[in-house]
Amino acid sequence: MNDHADFSPKEYQQRLSKLRGLMAERGIDAVLVTTEANHRYFTGHVTHRWMHQYTAMFTLLPLEGEPLLIVPPQEACMCEEDSWIKSIRTFPLEHILQGVDAITDAVRELGLEEGRIGTELGGIVALRMPCEDFDQLQQNLPHVDFVDASALCWKLRARKSSAEVERIRAAVAITDAAYQVLFEEVKPGMSERELCRLLAVEHLRRGAEMPGSITLAPYIPDDIRVANSTLRRPIDRVLTAGEMITQDAGGVYRGYWSDYTRMFALGRASAAHQDAYRVVYDCLQAAIEATRPGVPIADLIHAAKATMSASGHADYAAKVTGIGHAMGLEIIEPPFIAFENEVILAEGMVFTIEPGLFTADAFCMLEEDVLVTDRGYEVLSKPASAELPIL
Known part of the structure; x- marks a missing residue:
């Protein structure tokens, strides 16, 4: 060879x-x-x-x-x-x-x-x-x-080998760097297409074979047509101050994927947006902290749902059936983080953990790429901020 x-x-x-x-x-x-x-x-x-x-x-x-x-x-x-x-x-x-x-x-x-x-x-x-x-x-x-x-x-x-994990780690590092450029350059007046194109180009510049899963879910004040929409493809619409953006991105490095989501507000953020962000962030942390070898994968979703219920969103939590999936050679692989899944976590598994929340104002989601280690977990992606970034 x-x-x-x-x-x-x-x-x-x-x-x-x-x-x-x-x-x-x-x-x-x-x-x-x-x-x-x-x-x-x-x-x-x-x-x-x-x-x-x-x-x-x-x-x-x-x-x-x-x-x-x-x-x-x-x-x-x-x-x-x-x-x-x-x-x-x-x-x-x-x-x-x-x-x-x-x-x-x-x-x-x-x-x-x-x-x-x-x-x-x-x-x-x-x-x-x-x-x-x-x-x-x-x-x-x-x-x-x-x-x-x-x-x-x-x-x-x-269960990924150590060599496979290094490929995923490299892919995630590329996405980390692409997001950093996005956070520095995004501003009102850019179009959705320009925003997603920036992420795609930055992935390629840093060694990705191809970008992928570059989608977004904007909250646009007073626009009922797209409020509460889920992740979707970008369009020519121009971004305005006061929007909250849920941005998904990933790429492929030598066959292996990265895939995680970040949220940010443009110029200013409402109290409702900041509260929703904290709820999703806390749910994400609860699921991550439940990650370790030997436990049922369903424990992760139970941890996230319990946190969401405690935050005052019990009705929404009751409807949640899944909060993530494995990844590797494909961006979405089993096993899935679902409450009916009987898979037991094992060292070498790599997941995207991605709890979300629909509110009256927006679709909110945060996501991390997480490796199951011999004793617990390692967050491969650069961890999300504990507070909603205002750019």
Whole structure:
């Protein structure tokens, strides 16, 4: 592997070993990977061709034997450069079913014509293969039992290695710096598009591969059309003094995401806005302080809801069902911070914790990127101010 490879071969071998342990527990003979994030996670191969909806790439990870990449011929050389996997097969790009035939041949060569093969059939991830192609694969292998393996992939990806955490840490540092520029330069008279463009450009200037999730929720005095709106895309509207802005931003550094929200007022802030900010800030701190390995993830939302109720917003707290999600190779990953979630927190998990509050005046939300450590937590993002910033 060359310098541009994602991680060391040892890292990928450990991932495959852990996957095989889960496969053995569930009686799965092989896992067929079709989606970009899982492909990158298990192989290290990175390509822009995932943007092309007509392009498919597959990884076959058997319980025993060597893993296999099945890709268009244009990607074979980059697989050799990027990936630790040595067995690479190609199929003509102009005929996607050729990829199906290559998968069929590989399964037969492994002696799994009557085996149990897991693939991405559920768990908030969609199989990246046209329905008719998957139908053809099932017809080619009529005695194979295709089952969902998405839960196995999510279970592995939920706990980040130290190398993955460093990627996330770098992505978060880029967003920290971009927000700092925003706080220095934002002013009445800028448009929403200019505001979000500033954040996007600052992410790119500091080494992000791409910015993402740059949305906002403004409170505009006396404008009922957008008061209480949730985060949305920017428009050409010009910012005015007295507005309170809830701004979401993030970016990607070498495949891994940052994602967190900040709030600020332009020029002046009402007492109602400052009070709402303090409530959300206190809820955020309560959830963060509840974070540690070995506790149910639902404890975080219970802590936030209890704080919100104690602040006089019990009716709103009763409606809250979730306050965040994991992140990594994708900006939104499971597990989710929801009261019905039975997942137990473990070292290496990374979350965005993001309680919010709708008031008569505004949509309010604060968010931090938080790592579960061996003894508790580490806030990766530069912590939000305890008081509403007035810029």
